[in-house]
Amino acid sequence: MPVIGSGIYSNTDSIIGNEQEYRVKENESLWEIARRFDIGINEITDANQGVDPVIPETGYIVRIPTKWILPDVPVHSGIVINVPEFRLYFFPINNPGMVMTFPIGVGDQGKDTPLGTYKVIEKIVSPAWYVPESIRKEKPDLPRVVPPGPDNPMGSHALRLSLRTVLIHGTDKPWGIGTRSSHGCMRLYPEDIVQLFRLVRKGTRVTIVNQPVKAAIQGEKVYVEMHRYEDADYMNKVIQLLIDKDLLERVDFIKLNRELKAMSGMPVDITRH
Secondary structure: OOOOOOOEEEOOOOEEEOOEEEEOOOOOOHHHHHHHOOOOHHHHHHHOOOOOOOOOOOOOEEEEOOEEEOOOOOOOOEEEEEHHHOEEEEEOOOOOOEEEEEEOEEEOOOOOOOOEEEEEEEEEEOOOEEOOHHHHHHOOOOOOEEOOOOOOOOOOEEEEEOOOOOEEEOOOOHHHOOOEEEOOOEEOOHHHHHHHHHHOOOOOEEEEEOOOEEEEEEOOEEEEEEOOOOOOOHHHHHHHHHHHOOOHHHEOHHHHHHHHHHOOOOOEEOEOO
């Protein structure tokens, strides 16, 4: 299904979207291509390993990883964020057959985005940034309050969660989408936060999970999707997940090992034929 706007898909399957291809234009970086297709820099570099992200070869055909396995949560409702994937999924309450998805930036190491289930308690247009003391200690030149405007790291819109100190908001540094670049908040491209803000209501559930490995079945094929995020025993994680889903006997371990080495961040067919 082609991307419409910022990625609206039918939510009738555990795998959404389709991989695409794109021919690099002159003087075009992977950051620019990623934003054009509403993906993070992590996604496009993992899918195109060995390609120079700053100066990719003109005319080179890059893979556009616009296909995803939905996070494994009890209920696909409200906002679901998978931190290792650097991606947010939104399931509109007034359209239960659809899902929207956006790339995000998350908390840096030591400032991790908190996991758990929260609610949106406030919607803020043109937010001011009240700089936490912990950040002012790192950067004493910062003022106590950064007013709304183009230099405000909160961007144009923000959704405050019931944790209060954590928000989903825009950014003045769009090249940080797809990286660990915040103090725990979740950042969206400027154009994405506007779209999400319009649709999300106060009280919306927000579920934040840590799933570096996902697996699903589509038709007769078994897919896995793995994301580089932290030091982890990915082999044990994926084996346990496949056991839990009763899929292990259908797996080709040569294909699985190949993807464990590649870690492309994309759904990969590992079915034994």
